[in-house]
Amino acid sequence: MIPLDWYLILAAALFALGLFGVLARKNAVAILMGVELMLNAVNINLLAFWRYRAPDQPVGMAFAVIVFAVAAAEVAVGLALFIAVYRRFNSVAADEINLLKW
Amino acid sequence: MTAMQIVFLLTAVVALFSAFRVVTTPNMVHAALWLIVTLSSVAVLYVLLSASFFAVVQIVVYVGAIAILMMFVVMLTRREMRDRGPQLGKQWPWAAVLAVLAFGGLTWLVRSAALPASPVGEVPATSVADLGAALVNPGGFVIPFEIASVLLLAALIGAVYVAWTRRNS
């Protein structure tokens, strides 16, 4: 069988890649993609712990369901914001949207 | 090395490579497509964890809705077919250092903990039904579930409001 720490290390790697995407990318949609990668890493962890620790209780799955819902809500609002921002600035590069920067 | 482990390793390689391409490729549509590859391989991982319900939900929610919406927005938010110029900000070395630190720290944590090498017990055949019952059970997760529903509704309305264009402005 697959040891639990394989899943956890894979999730850690996905999380790190997502973190890099969030911090380094310019395009706002790409930043959102990084956030999605991080949320997926979290979900892998939740389901792996559910399977390896307590498969007879729905706790881990319930958490994962809520993470899915939050991810969907976040993407919906985020993408709507980017469309509104694009209308105003003609760009979705995160470093060009600096009206509040003094 | 068993067949399961080989499948896991192959899936992991695909997931990590495509995730790497997501954060590095200059072409945003390609990034969205690579994201779809990553998310699909995560669905395969869920199958390996015998959570087939979540594998299917992963495809429905992420590939069917989120990734396609992202491609849609990528197409809407630019005027040229291809992105030009560097896609990484000048802070990217710091970001890389932080990401490597995060990965190293997490790996160290995982390695230093005593973790089971194989799953305990079997997943009950009614696990999806149990999940459904727990989500609407007042003693279970009904309040988080309802809050998540309200959050989704608020996001729906908020998204429509934010992206709305008034006809006569």
Add this chain to the structure above:
Amino acid sequence: MGILSQPVGAIAEWLRNLLLGWGLSPGLTTVLLYLIGAGVLATLVQTWVIFLIWYERKIIGRFQDRLGPNRVGPYGLLQPFADFIKIMTKEVIIPEGADKPIYILGPIVMDAGVLMLWAVIPLMPMVGMDINVAALYTIAVGAFATLGILMSGWASNNKFALVSAIRTVAQMISYEVPTVLALLVPVLLAGTMSLQGIVEAQHVWYIVAAPLAFLIYFISSVAEVGRTPFDLLEAESEIVAGFHIEYSGMVFAIFYVGDFLHAFTIGALAAVLFLGGWRGPGAEAFPLLGLLYLWIKAFAVYFLVVWARGSLPRVRIDQMMNFSWKFLTPLALVLLVLTAVLDYFVAGWGAWGQALSHLVMNLVVGWLVLRYLQAWEKARAARRPVVAQPGQYPVARPPRPAVAETSTEAAS
């Protein structure tokens, strides 16, 4: 285990013994058997498209008062072979500025999304992957068909293809909602998401218990396939051919096959969900008979799809969106809630009692919807500006003012 009572099981057993005899490990044998099964199924289903093309062209021909293909072979049966020879000899043109890998991958992803649907369709008793979330799975892999169209539309580097791709996304995401809601009605009645379980639970076909859900499911899956009257993604008169405008040769043929197969697949899915799948006299004893029944039912639904294509005009894009969000989705939601409540109260009434009470509920809802639509149409007609006064009809149109169109608008 006889070849007649368990045809696929017997063949699989024979193959397994053969492979084990070659000294392969049991785990590898299982993987190989799954691969062989998937390959055989995908090949057979795609070959079947040859017949589907003939069937559809023949029926469309009759609808348009012509004969349809009748030159190659008896009744034109070999016409698709001639077509395929022609299309295979054509050059595959990749346009300038196209994104080559995505351009090639687009049709493949679309076709794969359709083929993946066949993995869970219960062809006969005890055949097909019986996963416990199969109903949801059918929705999930539908996303890949959308994705394929989006990819090819974007990669073609053509404005018409891009418009078509964006229309596709809008249409398919909108119509996924009523599809899922209508799909939940048979899931609710059967109490399981496994398609095999849904077929086994249909002592009375669900089209009796849930005719409205069948209608909603049928309409929205036709829209998801992008068939007339919802073929806005390839509207010839507006965006020439839509997402496959740049495609030619074999890559176009993959789209062609995927499109026909998708239409037939939704027929098979509707047959499984609402028409009892492989159920029929003697199907339990002779599973091959079950396959025949499923095929007949799938063709009946497919005929409806072709019929709609032959007789209905294309809808406008705003009409299409309004129809999904303002009509199908609310109706499916109401139906789902009512079905759930009614199912709770008629739990002990036996198969026919349950089905008939659901039928009565459906008829009442359908009648109310029709009355509402009539009232709505009347209100709309009242808002419309009246040209001719009542009692004066027929009259000549009022003479147009001699001024130009723009000045009339400015005056009003």
